[in-house]
Amino acid sequence: MTIETLPRQFHDAEKIFNLRDVGGWAADGGRTVRTGRVFRSDNVGRPTEADLDLLVNRLGIRHVIDLRRAEEWEVAGRFPEVEGVEFHHFELLHVRWENIGRPYPEGAATVPFLRQRYSGMLESGYQAVRDSLDVIAGGEPVLFHCMAGKDRTGLVAASLLSVLGVGEEDIAADYALSNHGIARWKRWRDEHLGKPATESGLTTPAEAMLETLAEMRERFGSMGEYVTATGFDRAEELRELLLD
Known part of the structure; x- marks a missing residue:
């Protein structure tokens, strides 16, 4: 899959497979989320020189937010020290899925499993959501990733887009775009590391995000009210910054 065949949000990198712009979505009042300001991706712990040039020089990213556990750096690295780029570690706390005691479900059971995990993660990891939005509200180009x-990245994106007034169907569509990035990573993995005998947990059905948003409405009234409950109080500032 080449950059020409990917959805417009994606940026082509050598060893970052799910890198894309969070902007471009329609928001309330006929406005549009500004592009070129906020980006999301998979792991950026081992970028090539070309990847760093893309992130720092071409996209102009000045803040990198890592939502992972620090111990994950031992396996996959963390963003290198780069002059002019501030690194933030905001672990999105949650119960580890591997400790739940049952295998990752397949088929129809996937959506309720993800909805349960995601709504729990939004509650336990609220500080990472709040702190990520606070960095974004600072006004400089930001990349957040897991x-x-x-x-984890999808939940921060959903929180941000909700504050900006993007509709739930589009928030779910943004989440589902990760299927393209995962497909790119699988092809690279199979070619360079070998295809595993079995794999699971690598899908992003839009229904999982829609059900998560519905549950957060039930718990908090709306995703916007959830974000307020995290302690984030710069919503108007964020809308002025990121809406055209």
């Missing part, structure tokens, strides 16, 4: 760029 490992695959779909779960």
Whole structure:
């Protein structure tokens, strides 16, 4: 899959497979989320020189937010020290999925499993959501990421887009775009590391995000009210910054 065949949000990198712009979505009042300001991705712990040039020089990223556990750096690295780029570690706290005691479900059971995990992660990891939005509200170009760029990253993106007034269907569509990034990573993995005998947990069905948003409405009234409950109080500032 080449950059020409990917959705417009994606940027082509050598060893970052799910890198894309969070902007471009329609928001309330006929406005549009500004592009070129906020980016999301999978792991950026081992970028090539070309990747760093893309992130720092071409996209102009000045803040990198890592939502992972620090111990994940031992396996996949962390963003290198680069002059002019500030690194932030905001671990999005949650119960580790591997400790839940049951295998990752397949088929129809995937959506309720993800909705349960995601709503729990939004509650336990609220500080990472708040702190990430606070950095974004600072006004400089930001990249936030986790490992695959779909779960923890997807929840921060959903929180941001909700504050900006993007509709739930589009928030779910943004989340589902990770399927393209995961497909790119799988092809690279199979070619360079070998295809595993089995794999699971690498899908982002839009329904999982829609159900998560519905549950957060039930718990908090709306995702916007959830974000307020985290202690984030710069919503108007964020809208002025990121809406055209």
